[in-house]
């Protein structure tokens with residue numbers, strides 16, 4: 055159909071993920087639930103391994119494992135919300151509990167499956183150069199869905215992330231939108247699987263948003279900065295992958311982490327200078 | 341038992357049983373301190389260390405004689421201090437310090453693996469654990485680490501409890517908060533890294549978090565929480581061990597799944613029993629007699 | 633008479649700011665052994681902040697704070713000072729810890745590292761629980777107590793190390809009027825009989841003036857610091873009592889002040 059080579063495919067895939075992952079990440083970070091991304095990514099791995107295993111066991115099962123991954127991620131995001139409510143004072147336990155269970159199951163599935171380790175590495179660490187046309191369709195579809203949902207309901211989601219109680223009082227159907235956020239997260243994670251891999255999807259979602267939060271005073275500005283940082287990171291990841299054969303997830307995340315640490319140092323330095331000036335002015339005034 | 345005739349299986353069982361005690365004990369503190377993901381951050385850091393070792397070993401041949409796990413322990417130990425530093429340095433950033441460290445660690449780890457051309461079976465064993473790779477020396481090292489960790493937990497029990505319950509009040513009462521925090525981070529780092537041989541980087545936190553999370557639901561005193569956590573942990577370890585021996589399933593994976601099943605059973609049992617925590621709102625009255 | 637007693641706490645020209653907002657402005661006060669000080673002021677006036685500076689929890693203040701003659705930054709005998717935070721009740725209700733275990737924590741700092749509790753300490757824990765009438769609850773899970781009961785346990789924890797000074801930040805929030813009354817009686821009793829110096833942060837000006845011996849009115853600056861009689865004679869009493877009462881009803885912690 056389209057005649058594009060693997061370099062073009064990987065660049066398109068990376069640009070799409072560099073856009074959606076930081077967007078959804080911004081909502082998670084302000085909602086203080088950034089850990090959920092990591093644990094859902096691992097649940098996606100369970101879905102993928104289950105999909106591959108099903109393909110092994112039954113000859114007529116021929117579904118891209120990314121789809122089972124998406125389904126599992128979606129179910130997982132609903133489960134997390136439930137578990138959060140069963141632990142009054144220890145809500146932060148929900149994410150690691152699910153994550154541990156997910157990786158455990160994945161490991162068991164992998165040990166049953168006949169597939170070799172190389173296939174799993176692609177899912178674990180991302181391998182943007184091996185994105186096939188079929189995968190690109192999946193990623194494109196997921197990106198369109200995510201952007202559409204964000205455009206339609208971004209305002210409500212922001213309100214909800216900022217203050218759930220107030221949003222409920224203002225008549226926003228909190229439950230529905232929590233589920234929507236979960237769907238969005240599942241979409242983005244399953245789409246980013248091949249670019250950064252399960253182990254690093256959470257990082258690409260969280261790091262750019264965390265860095266953007268340090269610079270932005272408003273939420274729109276935060277989204278913009280997060281996307282810029284996200285795109286810069288995937289650009290570095292793809293370059294490293296094509297030129298030096300470094301797993302694309304690694305390069306991407308190291309770049310994002312570098313930007314974040316640089317941001318933090320710069321912020322600290324700016325604060326330090328401001329404090330010193332304040333002190334000096336007080337001294338002059340006294 | 342037939343399988344105990346194999347040396348490596350005997351060592352694996354011994355190591356598993358030791359880890360089955362220390363990991364859940366560390367988990368109890370990790371969970372009540374409300375930083376359950378710290379175990380994940382540390383184990384991912386160990387992966388960075390392992391990958392770094394593998395990469396370096398492709399240049400320095402003598403390094404390949406050493407178990408990369410020791411480099412992993414070293415990295416985890418250093419990063420545990422980095423996490424504490426970040427938590428203090430960037431106050432507004434506290435909850436992000438763990439995911440950030442975890443993300444950076446694994447990103448860097450992946451880069452090292454790529455450089456070392458290390459996407460092979462060995463790496464897979466580090467990720468998901470393998471009981472086939474342990475030997476007598478590992479058993480001795482892990483035995484020493486376990487004993488020392490348990491001793492330190494015992495010696496600093498009261499400080500750790502107070503810090504977990506109320507860090508500010510502990511500071512007011514003159515507990516050396518920072519030093520105890522660092523000590524705890526150090527012990528946890530070493531426990532995490534030494535559990536990797538059996539459980540794998542990705543599954544260590546399962547044995548740390550899940551038994552403690554289950555214990556949290558049933559324990560009403562702090563001391564009993566340790567007992568429950570260790571019982572749950574050992575059950576999972578034994579189950580994982582036999583599943584991997586008889587059915588050739590991943591040992592780390594089975595340990596995690598069994599821990600999760602225990603947790604699920606407890607949550608469901610609570611639901612069925614309808615045992616909701618009730619708060620007796622009746623106020624105790626101030627009596628007059630103590631005023632006299 | 634005051635001049636002859638020992639000065640426990642000296643505060644000279646204390647100023648403090650969070651980031652850039654000035655919260656405490658040039659505070660001067662002394663507290664003597666045996667005082668029962670009521671610290672009042674509207675929401676956001678800096679009462680809790682002052683207490684936290686006194687306790688060494690905020691290190692970057694300007695001016696001078698001395699406990700028993702030692703500057704706070706060098707002070708190490710914290711077990712001499714008992715503290716119940718305004719936020720004590722906001723602990724994690726799911727924490728698996730018994731009343732007894734919580735009170736025992738009060739001794740941990742005093743014992744020091746690498747020491748375990750002995751029989752005498754256990755006796756002391758029982759006494760402290762008895763002093764707040766909570767001995768019958770010692771094996772109960774902390775999260776399952778009512779708010780007022782939890783408050784008492786925290787007071788017992790502050791008492792258990794036999795402190796010379798007890799600082800209570802709004803201890804009667806969530807306690808019914810009759811119990812609050814009894815509680816003030818009890819404090820007054822400890823103050824007179826055991827000679828414990830008390831610093832009580834409260835909005836309850838009416839009830840308080842019956843028991844305290846000194847009053848400090850804070851609103852960024854220290855507007856008044858003197859004996860209870862002087863306070864009642866000054867026009868501040870009416871103004872403050874009134875002011876404080878109105879604000880007390882809309883209990884909103886961080887909205888107050890600016």
Ligand SMILES: Nc1ncnc2c1ncn2[C@@H]1O[C@H](COP(=O)(O)OP(=O)(O)OP(=O)(O)O)[C@@H](O)[C@H]1O
Nearest residue numbers: 650655674675676677678679680681885886889890
């Ligand atoms: N951690 C903090 N960071 C920044 N500002 C703070 C912090 N804690 C308190 N403040 C501000 O300092 C001021 C004084 O607060 P403080 O808690 O000392 O008041 P308070 O007198 O105890 O009030 P209340 O009667 O409500 O307990 C308030 O304006 C508050 O917004």
Ligand SMILES: [Mg+2]
Nearest residue numbers: 679680681718
């Ligand atoms: Mg206050």
